Amino acid sequence: MAKRIVIDPVTRIEGHAKISIFLDDAGQVSDAEFHVVEFRGFEKFCEGRPFSEMPAITARICGICPVSHLLASAKAGDAIMAVAIPPAADKLRRLMNLGQIVQSHALSFFHLSAPDFILGWDAPPATRNVFGLIAADPALARSGIRLRQFGQEIIEALGGKKIHPAWAVPGGVRSGLDEEGRARIRQRLPEAFATAEAALGIFLKALESHREEALIFGNFQSLFMGLVAPDGGWEHHGGRLRFTDSTGSVIADQIEPARYLEFLGESVQEASYLKTPYFKALGLPGGMYRVGPLARLNVCEHIGTPRADAELKAFKQMGRGAVTSSFLYHYARLIEIIAGLEAIERALEDPDLGSGDLRADAGVNSLHGVGASEAPRGTLFHDYTVDRSGLLKSVNLIVATGHNNLAMNRTVAQIARHYVQGDNIPEPVLNRIEHGIRCYDPCLSCSTHAAGQMPLRIRLVGPRGNVLREVVRG
């Protein structure tokens, strides 16, 4: 008879990452599912609103990456107006996205992931967090917090507010960056570089003692998707889509983001509110792809700045064709911080940033508009259909965590297969499953509880759908 064991009273369900691990008849892990239940019905209630309000509305989808939604939404608005935005506006938007990438990656590395590497898997959960890190290595923790602040300061210098800035608008941006703002950012760059380099050193050292994790934490074949420049270089805001496979071969290239639906199919997962897209031509499971830092570095040929390019070379050597271990998302993130800092350094010298020509003006010239941008976690699509007067008729959003959903399931299954024995999930295994999810840095509030472990709710499900065990933590 199937037994159902529920451990721990369920005190707070909301904000938990919910995971089901499925066992086959032999008691082996056959599959896993990471349920995303936080999506808040934004698409529906945006209908009827003017498209010009969308950047600010969608920036509130997520307190974790408002800037990414803001930028993708403004771009979708540009497409509806069918305008080319002033060059300065594009440069300023790019600068903000770089600030966002730096701050978000710094959060992911220092606050959320580094405690695992530095304090170890088996450190007690009460200290295996950023506070434990502060106790163990105060200088490192402080520099990490300051690196995140640096990214936030760029966002603030441009948008005026750290979170939810309504600064990017259809047609351009609302304000430029004066010399004083530029000087402030410039002056903090050396420290930011030093922190990023130090983090790289720490990660590469940790990698030596985490060979096993690198092999098990989401190491499998998949496709990768990301924006690339016309010359195949690293992109984060402009450019077009490229798909590569795990041998590194390009299987689709320079695809206008507006055509994403021709290439992406959508599967529906029962227990998830997220859309889980796949590369249409290959169906499932072959069409599973990953997005985000790992994917961006896999699909690009070069970054275009010296320090990042040197590191990209070393990164590429970690795979045959493509780097296939999701554990190396961490590495990719650190490389992108360096790439971001170098790009910021360059951007600051551009006299255009002070330009007064920042916003194109137009009405509705196209009834459909798609905006794509690389959020720190991966490609973000905003797809709007409007009526003649600019009111939204339909909204489709695909977020990075949606793109990665299938790969996250695979990752959890792989980790579980390796560590779960019988129907028991001890704490260190929970930690590893948690970390497997963290590799993707999913944009869920549960994943960013910097002050502690990720609240988890894991069910072990038997072959007949019977729940064998349920573990709730946090």
Next chain:
Amino acid sequence: MAAKTLIIDGKQVSAQDDATILDAATDAGIKIPTLCHLGGVYDVGACRLCLVEVAGAKKLFSACTTRVAEGMEVHTDTERLRKYRRMTLELLFAERNHVCSVCVSNGKCELQTLAWQNGMEHVGYDYSFPRWGVDATHHLFGLDHNRCVLCQRCVRVCWHIEGAGTKNVAGRGARSAIIDDLKQPWGDSETCTSCGKCVLACPTGALFNKGSTVGEMSRDLNKLEYIVNARLKKQWIALE
């Protein structure tokens, strides 16, 4: 014109014969909160925010529509009035869908300003979340019924300053709505001169310039008064 003497908040005030309590208070530097009142056009007493107490009378009077009387004793800032004002504001917020954080008038909205000036910290009534739409058919302006407080300032400027008579109110009670002409899309209106005075007059984000994003609508009410004054005083007409 004869003058009348009255007492407002303990202060002796003299006002013109036909002045309203609001006029008299304003002249005396006493601030009474208002929302539907708009300098330059007649008052309708629609919002009830300017309610004041008059000694000897149980009921409350709207300062914008009540004329001064000799010896009148007016109180504009009592606990009872403060309570009613907060209630009125809460009801205004609960009636439609006011989402300040994404509104074109955020930070520049008269309703929002009144709410914090009058200590409205929360809305005690259930929000009614009605379904209202946006009319964005006009090539320059939009009307978001979700944010309309039915103050009719737009209607009054449209009729009495511009003289176009496009804007009107249709329906009853909570289903009342601002309409254009015979309730047709604003963009199809044959009377609208696209002068934009209604947009200038609107105290909330209900009427807006198309393309505006959060907090971008700022309105210069002085422009309306300037036009009215210029007309009344015939400032633009060269006298022979």
